[in-house]
Amino acid sequence: MSYNDSIVARPSGARQTCSETTESFVRFFSDSGGSLDKRCGLAEFAEMGVGMVAVAPIPEDAVLFSIPRHLLLSVRTSLLPELCRATDSAAAQSSGLTWDKDVGVGWLPLITTMMWERWRTSPEGRSAWEQRQQQQQQHSNGSQSRSQEWGPYFDVLPKTFDTPMFWSSDELEELRGTTVVDKIGKDEASKDYFDILLPYIRSRADIFFGSAKSQEAQEQMVKTFYSIEDFHLMGSRILSRSFHVKKPEAGQEGPVGDIMDDEGEADGNEDDEMDEDGQDKDDNDGEEAEEEEEEGAEAIEAVTIVPMADMLNARFGCDNARLFYKEDVLEMRATRNIEQNEQIWNTYGEPPSSDLLRRYGYVDLANVNDVVEVAVSHLVGACLDLEQISEERTRTKREAELMARAEWWASEGLDEVFALSYAFPPSSQPPHRPEPVDPSAKELKAAASAFSEEILVAARILCLSEENFERAKKKAKMPNARIEAEEQHGSNKTMGVAELLIRALEKRRQEYPTSIEEDEELLYGQQRSEVKDLRARNAIVVRLSEKRIIEDNIRVLRGAIELGRAAAADAKKRTTTSESNGRAGKKAKR
DSSP states (O other), rough: OOOOHHHHHHOOOOOOOOOOHHHHHHHHHHHTOOOEEETTEEEEEETEEEEEEESSOOOOTTTEEEEEEOBBBBTTTHHHHHHHHHEEEEEHHHOOOOOOIIISSSSSSHHHHHHHHHTTHHHHHHHHHHHHHHHOOOGSOOGGSSSSSOOHHHSSOOOOOOOGGGGGGGHHHHTSSSSHHHHHHHHHHHHHHHIIHHHHHHHHHHHHHHOOOOOHHHHHHHHHOOOOHHHHHHHHHHHHHHEEEEOOOOOEEEEEOOOOOSSSSOOOOOOOBBBBOBBBBHOOOOOHHHHHHHHHHHHHTTEEEOOOGGGGGOOOOTEEEEEEEEESSSEEESSSOOTTOEEEEEEOOOOOOHHHHHHOOOOOOSSTTEEEEEEEEHHHHHHHHHHOOOOOHHHHHHHHHHHHHHHHHHTTOOOOOOOEEEEOOBBBBOOOOOOSOOOOOHHHHHHHTSSOOHHHHHHHHHHOOOOOOOOOOTTOOOOOOOOOOOEOSSSSSSHHHHHHHHHHHHHTTTTSSSOOOHHOOOOSTTTOOOOOOOOHHHHHHHHHHHHHHHHHHHHHHHHHHHHHHHHHHHHHHHHHHHHHHHHHHHHHHO
């Protein structure tokens, strides 16, 4: 049996016996004030690891488990930020780094907190912590939340990931053409570690190393608890397992938010607002800018690790549970009736397989939410190709002119990267091609009417003549999104929006190392045995889906061109018939 045979025919059963590590975590959860419904149990699922299963029927809205807020792991529940801020004024003199200005940015504070909390549960860390508590009683207020330890929880967390963050260069080559590699961010994260975090840790030895005073002992601590490998591992745990949990407010409750974006910032409306005098509010309203900064910091602090909730696996369209917050606890509730032996699924929203792979290390074989990204460079390159400019100096000058148009539309709020999705959904049956395979004119027309408006507007801006572009720029008015639009582009030629987009998608398609047919053979054909492992297979799934989306959108664009030509021919025919009838009528009168 090939590798693909075993993963496509995925077994649905679970082995409802867990390791001693998992059982220890369940005891820790209960001892820490958590409550797990007796109808729920943890189980080992093939190729998924630990998950939760219903050992008896569970009705809709039942509370599967509840988690006291002190058991949450975040910068709000850990003492580390407070300890670091207390030493910043003195320690910053040696390193020049402080918690709020340097470490407390993006996901760095939570990664640092998790590394430190793991050290604190070790024998060395526990001993150092007990000594600190004895010496500084003011840091211990007696509340359980301020002295919570997460040792058994760290033991149950995954030690390895199949996410691209941990792939070799040869493995990443399988993702060539996709935008996954550019979004991994490993180099940037490593730079933060070496430039900020490691110097900060070393400058606060009493906090991060405890009684380890010699340089040799401290370096051993770094290797054991604060290494670059641990840094990336903790970051991946956050990326794949964290939730967005609001601060407790009396009497309020609701669903817990999905994970934040990769920079740890909340999604929001970034459009500039103008005051009555036409001035940018951020330029003359410092209070509003300060409020936005505080909201950003609040959003970063809200990124939270939620023990037990992160034990649930997730799969698109299967979710039957969701996490809700109350003032003192978080509750996982059933969102529908769950049958005995059915797996309990959480939801990760509706991400494309490229994001599933990057965050969690798995993909969906037929994911209707998949997208392919088309950049400004593809649109500009397509325009240059259609203009047939071959002389290098002239082409470079023209490229700069077209890129200036892109800068203008970006200043007006239009994106510079455009995500296209399936025009027709992939089949649920292998090889999961978009259906219908041969859409009718009516179906193509409906798909054309639903085409991404933003990319249509961007393409039309590039199609405009210089005169018409300057007129649009002066009025600060974008052209309408019309897939059938054709613009006068020079003295004797026109350029169509659909024509430009087809060429842009063809250029985008050239970036992949393989064709659709080759990837289908690797996943579903006679070459399945050549797929060496899960990582290679997942990369093929992502790139195949993206190429199918490209082809899917190209046929919609070609259909729009054909429909436009047919409509023009019909209009011309009607005009000719009308004129002919008019002449015949005049002749009859004479």
